[in-house]
Amino acid sequence: MEQYPNHKINYSVAFIKMALLFLLSALSFGLLAALQYIIPGFGRDTFSFEKLRPLHVSSAVFWIILGAMGSVISFFRQHKRRKLKNQFWIKVQFYIFTLSFGGALVSYCFGIFSGREYWEFHPLLAIPIAIGWIVFIVNFLSNLGTLKNQPVYIWMWFTGILFFLFTYVESNLWLIPAINDNLVKDMTIQWKSYGSMVGSWNLLIYGSSIFLMDAISGSKKYSYSNLVFALYFLSLFNLMFNWGHHIYTLPTSLYIKDIGYLVSMTELFLFGRIIYLWRSSVTTAQKYFHIRPYRFLLAADVWVFLTLGLAVCMSIPALNIYMHGTHVIVAHTMGATIGINSFLLIAFACYILGKKKNGNFFKSKWIDIGFWVINISLVFFWISLIVAGFIKSHWMFHQPDVPFGVMMMSLKPWFISFYISGCGLFIGFCMIIFPLLFNHLLRDENNSFFKRKENHNLKEMVLD
Numbered sequence: 251m252e253q254y255p256n257h258k259i260n261y262s263v264a265f266i267k268m269a270l271l272f273l274l275s276a277l278s279f280g281l282l283a284a285l286q287y288i289i290p291g292f293g294r295d296t297f298s299f300e301k302l303r304p305l306h307v308s309s310a311v312f313w314i315i316l317g318a319m320g321s322v323i324s325f326f327r328q329h330k331r332r333k334l335k336n337q338f339w340i341k342v343q344f345y346i347f348t349l350s351f352g353g354a355l356v357s358y359c360f361g362i363f364s365g366r367e368y369w370e371f372h373p374l375l376a377i378p379i380a381i382g383w384i385v386f387i388v389n390f391l392s393n394l395g396t397l398k399n400q401p402v403y404i405w406m407w408f409t410g411i412l413f414f415l416f417t418y419v420e421s422n423l424w425l426i427p428a429i430n431d432n433l434v435k436d437m438t439i440q441w442k443s444y445g446s447m448v449g450s451w452n453l454l455i456y457g458s459s460i461f462l463m464d465a466i467s468g469s470k471k472y473s474y475s476n477l478v479f480a481l482y483f484l485s486l487f488n489l490m491f492n493w494g495h496h497i498y499t500l501p502t503s504l505y506i507k508d509i510g511y512l513v514s515m516t517e518l519f520l521f522g523r524i525i526y527l528w529r530s531s532v533t534t535a536q537k538y539f540h541i542r543p544y545r546f547l548l549a550a551d552v553w554v555f556l557t558l559g560l561a562v563c564m565s566i567p568a569l570n571i572y573m574h575g576t577h578v579i580v581a582h583t584m585g586a587t588i589g590i591n592s593f594l595l596i597a598f599a600c601y602i603l604g605k606k607k608n609g610n611f612f613k614s615k616w617i618d619i620g621f622w623v624i625n626i627s628l629v630f631f632w633i634s635l636i637v638a639g640f641i642k643s644h645w646m647f648h649q650p651d652v653p654f655g656v657m658m659m660s661l662k663p664w665f666i667s668f669y670i671s672g673c674g675l676f677i678g679f680c681m682i683i684f685p686l687l688f689n690h691l692l693r694d695e696n697n698s699f700f701k702r703k704e705n706h707n708l709k710e711m712v713l714d
């Protein structure tokens with residue numbers, strides 16, 4: 251990677267560092283929100299669940315978006331083998347996103363919400379976010395050159411970046427009274443845009459995964475292969491049509507829902523298979539040199555198949571009625587955003603932040619232990635939510651005489667297990683986040699220390 255003068259900030263890396271801070275925020279607010287499952291009403295006067303949930307969910311979304319953006323910019327720079335043009339505008343992009351995302355979290359603390367799900371901040375903040383994304387598009391396109399003979403990850407980034415803006419604008423169409431006044435129209439557009447937005451950031455993350463796989467194996471075999479281009483076209487199709495499975499409860503045609511569901515499952519399957527096949531092409535030496543990014547890629551692969559398994563169960567009508575609107579859905583969403591998105595982003599962060607100046611990876615027992623802590627915790631976390639969801643549905647359908655309070659008491663052991671495994675996730679992620687941040691900080695500090703010494707010696711020599 252290109253060296254930066256010690257007084258200058260490398261903004262492609264700054265995106266990843268900032269993303270890690272949002273991950274820390276997601277974990278902290280997640281734990282506080284989960285505490286309210288065990289002690290209902292805990293701290294309600296200062297931080298109610300209605301505030302903690304958006305603080306947690308938005309922090310998680312910001313972590314994914316900033317992490318994906320930072321990975322694209324860092325890997326794009328490595329692909330180009332030169333510093334990107336428009337450094338000033340990359341800096342502008344960084345500050346626009348950091349300030350708007352930070353502003354959204356602060357506004358939640360003051361009780362300012364839009365009332366929408368997931369993007370719950372005031373619609374005024376959508377303006378800087380859309381402008382920031384346009385700056386991202388300009389920064390990407392001005393460095394792109396031609397699309398001819400480009401590897402698949404360039405196509406994925408290119409498409410993902412353009413579609414994100416489109417779907418983001420779409421998700422704000424509710425501000426138009428004619429849409430807001432029509433519930434079905436409003437909900438359909440909302441879920442369609444959210445589904446496509448996830449599809450767009452998945453393209454950024456999949457593209458970065460393919461880049462990383464090539465970088466580890468030292469060949470461009472995968473990024474030009476037919477299988478990966480098939481994944482690209484499927485993801486593109488999915489991005490446009492996967493929303494079908496987000497609108498089950500709305501009165502739309504059945505075939506739209508079926509196509510959406512089938513395509514999103516095929517996409518996950520293909521992505522999982524690509525990592526699986528790539529694994530066998532990596533030599534032992536390459537694997538050991540890149541051990542941390544490699545491990546996280548593999549862990550994400552396991553979670554791709556676990557998420558697929560749960561999704562297959564959800565597609566069986568007899569099981570679906572027990573899952574809809576319960577903690578099983580939360581397990582599905584968090585399983586995917588932690589096990590797939592976050593693990594892949596951590597793999598990129600380990601690759602981008604985890605290297606010394608000489609190109610070797612630094613050693614950290616903390617990160618290695620953290621890897622196992624989050625994986626084991628996530629299994630318990632996921633199972634606890636699924637079981638809690640099923641118990642609640644069983645009560646709804648088969649135990650109408652049992653009072654709500656009694657049912658909630660029977661959920662308590664599962665909520666406690668959810669909370670304890672959530673603490674495990676918090677600790678495990680901290681064991682990764684802090685060494686990554688500090689290693690980079692110390693590396694830059696050492697660099698400036700040596701530079702200062704060098705300059706000092708130089709001055710002394712001149713004086714002599």
Ligand code: HEM
Nearest residue numbers: 277280281283284307310579580583584587588592672675
């Ligand atoms: C990388 C870490 C995490 C990510 C990316 C993440 C992501 C998410 C997402 C996307 C949702 C919305 C789910 C939905 O609406 O279906 C959610 C909800 C939630 N998460 Fe997390 N989460 C993370 C870690 C945690 C941790 C460590 C805890 C603590 C135990 C936690 C507790 C919660 C709670 C309590 C909810 C609200 C569920 C409800 O509405 O009842 N999360 N999280």
